[in-house]
Amino acid sequence: MFDFIYNFFGKIFELLYTGLCGQNFGITIIVYTLLLKLLLMPLSIKGQKSTMRMTELTPKVDAIKRRYKNDQQKQNEEIQKLYKQENVGCASGCLPTLIQFPLLIAMYRVLAQPLTYIKGVSKDVINQIIERLGYAPTVLQTTINNDLLSDPAKFELVKDLISFDKLIDMNFLGMNLGLVPKVNPSILFGAETIGTYLPILFLPLISVGLVILSQYLNDRAMKKRMPAKKKAPNPNDAPDMSEQMGKTMKFLMPAMTLWIGFTLPVSMSLYWIFTHIVQIIQHFIMEKIRKNHDAKKEAEAVRSGAASQSEEIIEATYEVKEESKESKDKK
Numbered sequence: 001m002f003d004f005i006y007n008f009f010g011k012i013f014e015l016l017y018t019g020l021c022g023q024n025f026g027i028t029i030i031v032y033t034l035l036l037k038l039l040l041m042p043l044s045i046k047g048q049k050s051t052m053r054m055t056e057l058t059p060k061v062d063a064i065k066r067r068y069k070n071d072q073q074k075q076n077e078e079i080q081k082l083y084k085q086e087n088v089g090c091a092s093g094c095l096p097t098l099i100q101f102p103l104l105i106a107m108y109r110v111l112a113q114p115l116t117y118i119k120g121v122s123k124d125v126i127n128q129i130i131e132r133l134g135y136a137p138t139v140l141q142t143t144i145n146n147d148l149l150s151d152p153a154k155f156e157l158v159k160d161l162i163s164f165d166k167l168i169d170m171n172f173l174g175m176n177l178g179l180v181p182k183v184n185p186s187i188l189f190g191a192e193t194i195g196t197y198l199p200i201l202f203l204p205l206i207s208v209g210l211v212i213l214s215q216y217l218n219d220r221a222m223k224k225r226m227p228a229k230k231k232a233p234n235p236n237d238a239p240d241m242s243e244q245m246g247k248t249m250k251f252l253m254p255a256m257t258l259w260i261g262f263t264l265p266v267s268m269s270l271y272w273i274f275t276h277i278v279q280i281i282q283h284f285i286m287e288k289i290r291k292n293h294d295a296k297k298e299a300e301a302v303r304s305g306a307a308s309q310s311e312e313i314i315e316a317t318y319e320v321k322e323e324s325k326e327s328k329d330k331k
Helices: 003-020 025-056 058-067 072-085 095-112 123-133 141-150 152-158 193-224 241-263 266-330
Strands: none
Touching: 003 025, 003 095, 025 058, 025 095, 025 193, 025 266, 058 072, 095 141, 095 266, 123 141, 123 152, 141 152, 193 241, 193 266, 241 266
């Protein structure tokens, strides 16, 4: 049903792989990730602005909740009205996170089935290869790809089905990105540990760490921008949907990242690592822009306040002069 989407992303990946990236699988994943994040950056910036605006509106939202604490429906209506007046979308703050899921699924399909979606080998041919070589039906295409590249005897058995140029060299910095990381204590101190096993094992853990770091930076930025300290939650208040979604995502994203890292080819972890590296860089850029914006607003407020005071002094001086003049005229 969604094959046309997977084929679309796969075709982009192939163009990068065979052209710009010189048939380097790891570099292709990195460049693909950077391009995708650049395309999504306007949406991400809009989402961050919306989140910032919702944070600034927290005192007004709390006031509405206190005013209509016994009427949850009225609470929701007034809060939605406030957001509409302030031109704030309730879901836009979470949209960049939510949109990652379909992109993640598409990327999973492309990286788990690279022979089909990158190299254009039909699923019928893949099934014939699986049957002829005696693989389990659930075998990953990355496993087939690696076996055919490393074992000439196996390739000889299926060379009438697939040409050698359809296979992908997935080695990157000494790691085979087509392998699935496994926690296997029996080889932790084996000869292959330093060269191949540990780097592949660490990539999923690094991706989880970057997800947690990204969430921490976003939470810290939001707390800094809170206009006032929130009071203890009232049990009668309606639940804050954005806050609830934020708490859910705080646990869901690291758990999902860890699961992906140890059930799919390590190429997915590489994709996830660079996705969050870009997000963290984008976070610091946005914070710098926000600080400059806030500094300008404060400077304008100071100038406005000084101008108002000057006008008041001038008006007061004028009134004193007028009163003095009237007093002299009366004399």
